[in-house]
Amino acid sequence: MNNIFKKGMILILACAMLFGAAVACGGSKGGSRKTSAGLKPMGECTVLASDENNTVALKSDGTVLVCGDTGYGQGKAENWTDIVGVSAGRYHIVGVREDGTVVATGLNISGQCDVSDWTDIVMVSAGSAHTVGLRKDGTAVACGGDYHAGYEQIDVDGWTDLIAISAGGSHTVGLKKDGTVVACGVGSNRCNVVEDWTDIVAISASETLTIGLKKDGTCVVDGSVYMGLSDDVSEWTDIVAVSAGTYHAVGLKSDGTVVAVGDNKYGQCDVSDWTDIVAVSAGEGQTVGLKSDGTLVYCGQFPYHDKIEDVASWSGIRLP
Secondary structure, three states: OOHHHHHHHOOOOOOHHOOOEEEEOOOOOOOOOOOOOOOOOOOOOEEEOOOOEEEEEEEHHHHHEEOOOOOOHHHHHOOOEEEEEEOOOEEEEEEEOOOOOOEEEEEOOOOOOOOOOOOEEEHHHHHHHEEEEEEEOOOEEEEOOOOOOOOOOOOOOOOEEEEEEOOOOOOEEEEEOOOEEEEEEOOOHHHOOHHHHEEEEEEEEOOOOOEEEEEEEEEEEOOOOOHHHHHHOOEEEEEEEEEOOOEEEEEEEEOEEEEEOOOOOOOOOOOOOOOEEEEEEEEEEEEEEEEEOEEEEEOOOOOOOOOHHHHHHHHEOOOO
């Protein structure tokens, strides 16, 4: 493994410095066990994000690239500057700035873009119709929601000692310093079960799934009876990053290769030939990988429109 790849794998974001500990890809604690390649596990990446309608990438200069449906103004994110982290929801995009403030653009029917007064934020995560922010003191703030969940997915008041957060469809999960997970929202399979997890170093939530990366490089998954995901994910080893798609799960291995299981209707799991990958992001019908040279590879497609191929021309993407 070359030095470029090793450097790319170790994500030291602004949130890491603010916590006084390394936080890898928004998901792992610096004190967690290193993999066989000496690489620290990392979770939901904040330089690359995907959802049902968009894929978003953070460039090295702090600007943002957007691919996919821009019908609700998501493309306005390309005007942002000084961004250190991004996240894509179903119809909105969120970014955190170097100064800890937050910007958002897109559909705001549920108030998911009402983030203008947030401060001291080190990480953001956009769900289907809500947004969650992680403060530098380890607490969380949230806005938005929808009638399906009765706004329970933004009930993050009282959460403490967090090192990562991830917004799904009707639920939200938070990773605590001690390796346990907290959750709120609708569905016992997405909340109660994950609160029994231990030794977790990274989390990723989607509309239907929650994936936890354990410190030994194995994974646990919940809400995943679809396509037999649970059994398949339990066989993974040497994983350093995870991403939950709507109906598929993606894992980045310590050697820079990628594994994916679940629905493959659009070819979103066809990652077996990928190499030299430093970050991954799963949407509904697409999977995107960031290579150590700052370019992207992809497989699958957006379910309801095209344009995913645009990411193949992107370069200068910030390495995690």
